[in-house]
Amino acid sequence: MGSDAERLHRCRSLNVAAFWLACVVGVASVLRADSLTLATYNVENYVATNRMTEDGFRRDYPKPEAQKRALRRVLLAIDADIVVLQEIGDEPYLHELRRDLAKSGLDYPHATLLAAADPDRHQALLSKRPLLAVTPHARLEFPYLGATEAVKRGLLEVRVATSAGELTIFAVHLKSRFTERADDSQSELRRVGEATAIRDVVLARMGDPGNARFVILGDFNDDKASKPVQRLLQRGSVRIASLLPVSDSRGDTWTYHYRRRDSYTRVDHILVSPALAPAVAQHRAWIADLDGVNEASDHRPVVVKLDFAESSP
Numbered sequence: 001m002g003s004d005a006e007r008l009h010r011c012r013s014l015n016v017a018a019f020w021l022a023c024v025v026g027v028a029s030v031l032r033a034d035s036l037t038l039a040t041y042n043v044e045n046y047v048a049t050n051r052m053t054e055d056g057f058r059r060d061y062p063k064p065e066a067q068k069r070a071l072r073r074v075l076l077a078i079d080a081d082i083v084v085l086q087e088i089g090d091e092p093y094l095h096e097l098r099r100d101l102a103k104s105g106l107d108y109p110h111a112t113l114l115a116a117a118d119p120d121r122h123q124a125l126l127s128k129r130p131l132l133a134v135t136p137h138a139r140l141e142f143p144y145l146g147a148t149e150a151v152k153r154g155l156l157e158v159r160v161a162t163s164a165g166e167l168t169i170f171a172v173h174l175k176s177r178f179t180e181r182a183d184d185s186q187s188e189l190r191r192v193g194e195a196t197a198i199r200d201v202v203l204a205r206m207g208d209p210g211n212a213r214f215v216i217l218g219d220f221n222d223d224k225a226s227k228p229v230q231r232l233l234q235r236g237s238v239r240i241a242s243l244l245p246v247s248d249s250r251g252d253t254w255t256y257h258y259r260r261r262d263s264y265t266r267v268d269h270i271l272v273s274p275a276l277a278p279a280v281a282q283h284r285a286w287i288a289d290l291d292g293v294n295e296a297s298d299h300r301p302v303v304v305k306l307d308f309a310e311s312s313p
Contacts, residue, residue: 034163035281036129036306039080039288040171040217040268042256042299043071046097047089047120068100070292076106077290078303082160083108085124086153086173086219086299090115094124114138114171116154123156123171123218132159132166137201142193145183151194155201164279164308165213170202172218174228188228191221195228199235209240209273216241216271219299223266232271241271244280246302248289255287255300268302281305 044067045051048060075083088094094113101108108126115122116138125131137155141148156171174194179187198216206212222228224243233241246266247253254264270285277283285304293300 034308036082036160036162036167036308037078037080037303038082038084038169038215038217038270038306039078039301039303040084040086040219040270041075041301042086042173042219042268042297043088044297044299045087045121046071046085046093047087049120067296068097070295071297072097072100072104072106073292074288074290074296074301075101076104078288078301079106080303081129082125082127082169083301084156084169084171084217085126087121088113088124089120090122098126112136112156112158114154114156116152117150118152121153121173123153123173125156125158125169125171127158127160129160132161134158135205137198140194140197140201142197144190144193145181149190149193151197155198157201157205162213162306162308167276167306168206168212168214170198170214170216172198172216172220174219174221176221188222188226191226191228192231195220195231199231199240202232202240203235203238206273209238209275211275212273213276213279214241214273215276215304217269217302217304219268221267224269229269239274241273242277244270244272244283244285244304246270246285246287248287248300250289252289253287255302257294257298259298268299270302270304272304276306279306279308281307 046063048062050059051061098108110127110131112134113122113124114136135157140151152175153173158169159166174191175187177186184190206214216232220229253266255266255268257264285302288301288303
């Protein structure tokens, strides 16, 4: 019979019609069962912004090199197939991160960045696998306190191939709690509006969640029991997704450290559709408490491994 690689090599000696048939069969056998590791990571102001440094307050100052090195160590240790990023700057910043990771041996040949209403901080996705489709939802709007507001960081939709069929990734970064509005002091109403607008797009794009493989992940800026998170789990009697339980190697569950108040909360989440849930390894995700994670960002990355059983797409 020979190995899969040998069968693929023999494709080259066949005529054109048989070539494609044999190659499809060969590649299908290679991909019959595979795994995919996904991560979501708020990289904390990977952009020039006002910040405190060791030398005091600086305006329009880039992310310090020590933090960048720590960030790369974390990403290298995770070695995810696909990483969703929050709080990264525009294309030059994403290019810099990809270049520096590649120099360290971690190559992400496929990438996309979503520029939405927030002019400075964006969402991005790095992938080892080809991206079958990228759909940026940059101009989502929702009613908010008598007016219309935009989902500040939009919704990034990406599709990739797996042995079980296509997987759709929805990357989110909901509004932070910081606001100057007295009528929505923690921006919860705004996050509810953003989550509702995102939910409606997910359902419109995916149809029945029971038959669609998708994941919703990112920085929700809210805890698992909050209304924004619940909006993306259920609509009426329709179960949209399940929230994966998470913990680090010590059993801790926080993903965000608010340094000013020295508080620890879990605001970064991974949600999976009912059809995707059986593929979640160990039925959970994990928080990467790795060397350098506390220096790299005020968030810790959340990681999930998907194992796809042998089945035809």
